[in-house]
Amino acid sequence: MHVHVISGEGEAKYWLEPEIELSKNHRYTRKQLKQIETLIEVHYDELISAWKQHFRC
Numbered sequence: 001m002h003v004h005v006i007s008g009e010g011e012a013k014y015w016l017e018p019e020i021e022l023s024k025n026h027r028y029t030r031k032q033l034k035q036i037e038t039l040i041e042v043h044y045d046e047l048i049s050a051w052k053q054h055f056r057c
Contacts, residue, residue, distance in 0.1 A: 002015050020040055
């Protein structure tokens with residue numbers, strides 16, 4: 001499972017399992033990546049649930 005983060009400032013892909021891990025980054029700073037990762041951690045359960053619902057797992 002993974003999540004894409006896209007904004008006017010850049011684009012990134014994070015794996016959610018087996019652990020949260022940056023897969024790709026385009027133009028985000030280290031500080032922005034840390035903020036994104038923190039948001040992913042806070043909303044982890046919601047992201048997993050939405051992923052499973054979207055893909056009917």
